[in-house]
Amino acid sequence: MERELAYHQALSEAVSLMMEADERVFIFGEGVPDPKAIFGSTAGLKERFGDERVFDTPLSENGLTGIAIGAALAGMRPVMTHQRIDFALLAMDQIVNHAAKRCYTSGGKQGVPMTIRTIIGRGWGQGSQHSQSLQNFFAHIPGLKVVMPVTPYDAKGLLISSIEDNNPVMFIEHRWLYNLTGHVPEGIYRVPIGPTKVFREGKDVTIVAISYMVVEALRAAEMLAETGVEADVLAVQTLRPFDDSMILESASKTGRLIVADTAWETAGFSAEIVARVAEKLHGSLRSAPKRVALPDCPTPTTPALANHYYPRAGHIVAVAREMMGLPHEATLSEWPTTVPLDVPDKNFPGPF
Amino acid sequence: MERELAYHQALSEAVSLMMEADERVFIFGEGVPDPKAIFGSTAGLKERFGDERVFDTPLSENGLTGIAIGAALAGMRPVMTHQRIDFALLAMDQIVNHAAKRCYTSGGKQGVPMTIRTIIGRGWGQGSQHSQSLQNFFAHIPGLKVVMPVTPYDAKGLLISSIEDNNPVMFIEHRWLYNLTGHVPEGIYRVPIGPTKVFREGKDVTIVAISYMVVEALRAAEMLAETGVEADVLAVQTLRPFDDSMILESASKTGRLIVADTAWETAGFSAEIVARVAEKLHGSLRSAPKRVALPDCPTPTTPALANHYYPRAGHIVAVAREMMGLPHEATLSEWPTTVPLDVPDKNFPGPF
Amino acid sequence: MKSIPTETMRLMYERMVLIREVEEAIARHYDEQEMRCPMHLSIGQEAVSAGIGAALRPDDYIFGTYRSHGIYLAKGGDPKTMLAEFYGKSTGGAGGRAGSMQLTAPEIGFLCASALVGGTIPMAVGAALASKLQREDRATIAFFGDAATEEGVWHEAMNFAALKKLPVVFVCENNFFAVYTHIAERQPSDKIYERARGYSMPSLEVDGNKVAEVFTAVRDAVELAREGGGPSFIEARTYRWREHCGPAWDDHLDYRNIDEAKAWMARCPIKQLDKQLLEDRLMTESELKGLHQAAKSAAEEAVAFAKGSPFPQPNELMHGVYAP
Amino acid sequence: MKSIPTETMRLMYERMVLIREVEEAIARHYDEQEMRCPMHLSIGQEAVSAGIGAALRPDDYIFGTYRSHGIYLAKGGDPKTMLAEFYGKSTGGAGGRAGSMQLTAPEIGFLCASALVGGTIPMAVGAALASKLQREDRATIAFFGDAATEEGVWHEAMNFAALKKLPVVFVCENNFFAVYTHIAERQPSDKIYERARGYSMPSLEVDGNKVAEVFTAVRDAVELAREGGGPSFIEARTYRWREHCGPAWDDHLDYRNIDEAKAWMARCPIKQLDKQLLEDRLMTESELKGLHQAAKSAAEEAVAFAKGSPFPQPNELMHGVYAP
């Protein structure tokens, strides 16, 4: 039977294999070698490769990012972690002004082979400063690559591709995917940076999702299938460079587009997806495209409000049915109030 | 005859009047009181109000932004400057994680009445680290307000509104607008934060522009008018909170939408505008909407490449004519190679 | 060194006990999973907060961290609204929008806490700048941990405060750890106050488990600030007992020297003061018991109040994003 | 203090003169408006660059600032490709994509310059980390101005370099100004090397207009770095002659003390060395003249080369955004 790994295990395996294969690879960041090992995603690395290639750091996000750039310019392939993407905001100068510009401004002479692993999340009272989904900041910047893996298989394959890439890669993981398990082959394999991935095929509606929202989209597709609506579910696992071909193909087939993002709707990457379809498939959509994303407010800590802040499968279902001209089905779009909605699964103790 | 002021004079007058009217207002930033006075936009303030309320600073963008937030929480109304928006990347933690969240996370108890004046630009070899248009970073963040004035009149009126606002306002100016002159009334007046402004009316095509691109859009409208095409020209002077009503009205009237932005096209605010129209005016556009913005590459310093990097009136004209089904008119869309294209006007000596 | 008035000693003791009991109550109830937000306890570090709180006027400001239950209570914060906030109720200080990490109470001068390490340090300097511009003799405390001094913004804030001689006191609670990472893996020396000397301001080290030492140092620094003498830096060396985040004990994770931990616990700031107060006959056994009892019931009352309070309504989600 | 070999003195002199002449050529031609990018000259500060350059091996690294013509030439950079870059030509070091502010030349170990103050300081530390991991005895220079030490990232880089004992030398070119703003308006003290002492690394001050002093300090620090002794900090005090950005004189703007400026110019690093070389009979009048002439023509040759070179083609706009 096929080997199954959890998302976080797939991540550490990818780094472990690359460190074994290439001595230029090393990993560092706040908490990397500590007992929690970035939610398990760096587990075993220090024991395996020693504290020179796997090390903890001071709390200096901007400096550490610059240090990674410098090491990359000097022939290394650093993997660094910002445990939460909110912390990466301290490093925007190094990421956007420096890493992203280096290759072009050296006339193509220099590459910056570095991977920045960072995590987005939701729920469990993390609140406004520990749960933002800032992927669009990076998707807007030429010179960066932006990768957001969904499955354990993709997490490992895309992380390997990112570490081998000669450019700065923002590798954005989702905390609610960490315990997701799935088949992960042994050894080194690559999932190419770029293509959008088809998770499910259907003729009626196209659901394009990002990161954890793919899970909600697949749940929605299940629920829709029960009522005879067949959805195409596509995952944008690379936001930059963005390849819209699969999306255009699917949307022209179904004539209906829903974009589900973990980020705020306004000025988020979901707008780019809708805009591409509007520009390139003018007149071929049967109904107005729609985004399922966050409302314009910071994340509240209390579940009483957070439960009404985060979009779920039910919201996607409701939108899809409306597009199909089907009546609103409360039972499908309302969520069960019996289980807590602020955790990925009921065994989750919190905090993150 | 009406009083005319340059954009930069309008800015300093706004601050001067507010400092006179409200002793809680003060202004600081790198170079604020120096001989160049932020390209003239803070001229005379130190002489007028002294060096306690008008002062220069160390080079500490993140710290200074936090200092402004703290002063605002303690009852002041700071105006601070980041002379280039690229420098504001060092302050993203304070702006996005802190200023933007404070009101909501205090349960509405605290406001953060601060104005961050920052400048975007183009051309004259500023290159990849001194010419970015990063407005969409801020437009994406609930809790911030984002203002981008076009005319001297709006610059003064919107800056006064921003200083009086009880929330953090990103006030984004464009270097190429600094010498633009126009009528500016004496005394305190307000231009409300929010509404989109109509600069010109026409029935054939809607051109929505941001910041300096409004100037190019108006030139394009002139050129189009000569060939019988009448354009609506709208300026989005407030990106957040974003009011799309005028845009929807205009687009449903003309059935054609062009969005001209100073930023990169991919994942920029121009995508949000196109997405809004696609979602809310489904089926009512006669041709595919189009964005006129920057290609996916960092800013080159050499004019030989920069001339092909920045969009101008001619590009807008070409797109509009294509939408109208009119033949391509090289004479309209090509630019004169006789004058340098990397300066706002031929008298400009550079550098910025 | 000026002597410390008896009522100040009593006040500080009372507050240390309140902090201890309230956090123990949080620890007792946390596993009920009704406080659904990350929680960083100050148990073992109470003397730093109590010493600061007693040295301040009600109108002085404090800026804190995600580990601020202690200074909130030491500044006179209400346990009820704090617990209600943790329970996500509309009676919470921020109506359930802040949780523990962003605990804020402008009404007592506790202007901001942050889930970002170092995030509030420059804000404290900004508030001090405001006081100077307003010609008020108010002092501001910037309260943060040892790892916060590794953030560039600490350096920027220190430089600016010294440059402008602002009435701010930087109090660094050095408990030697950032989560599981010892300071030796983060800084070349653990004597943070020595580095602070490079900023042209008075800088000293105190025993953070001796509330009298903390109080005296902060009182003098605050006095200096009020007189226009500019900022000071105080490193209070102490130790965290429980896990970094959450109510449990985590020594099984083996990230710190157990003997070191035991030694620090033996130097419990409350027990040390117990003995002294009794020896100096400032309080009797029964008075002390009484204080502990009172604190414990205040804590449980706060929990009961929180549990009994209503949740905010869904339609309030978008309230308060912008100030009117 | 080890004595400095004659050929090293000659080399440093030669390079100071080359820097001076190349920048004078830039100043002469700038108004032709063909170099269409911001330009920050090092005239008056040549000794710092020359001293650094002479203390390094070809395989050592330098990270600089937007004011790096000096260290580029001092590290052995080709004036032709530099000028061509300023003229925006395809023969420029970066094919016209970098201009002056982001001058880069990996081929000579000049790995990065930045238009962001302080931006390359952590990169230098990262390159030093790479050398350590690669078991190479290469040294890296972090070159920056006085105001760069106000940026948080300087603090973060200093702390990390000291923590890991990395082979990096921080050289701060203190010319007392950030654009028009004197250091007194930015830092409580102008003795930056004193603050650097707080980072557990050797820190000293040198006369930045005396190339021998700079050379000796950098040579010793580089030696220490190669031996695994960790980082050092060197403050080289010097003075900028022309305007902050551009080729003009700007004393009419009255932002600095004219006598102070005159005094510094009287202490011109090149003139001082002239005298010494002649006194010590290391060079003759005519040799010196010869060097100046050679430098001047090298500069004009570079300008001619740049002017004669082709511009990049429009279709190259998107080339090199990503590395293959």
Ligand SMILES: Cc1ncc(C[n+]2csc(CCOP(=O)(O)OP(=O)(O)O)c2C)c(N)n1
């Ligand atoms: C900018 C930033 N980086 C990292 C973190 C993750 N984090 C939260 S608390 C903490 C440890 C901080 O240690 P210290 O400053 O000593 O305070 P203590 O927790 O010991 O009281 C870290 C690394 C964060 N919240 N913010």
Ligand SMILES: Cc1ncc(C[n+]2csc(CCOP(=O)(O)OP(=O)(O)O)c2C)c(N)n1
């Ligand atoms: C992060 C950042 N802030 C501000 C600026 C604007 N700026 C460019 S050079 C300069 C002065 C820097 O002074 P210093 O570090 O002493 O170097 P010098 O120019 O004197 O060589 C400033 C403020 C910038 N380029 N980057």
Ligand SMILES: [Mg+2]
């Ligand atoms: Mg600590």
Ligand SMILES: [Mg+2]
């Ligand atoms: Mg300087």
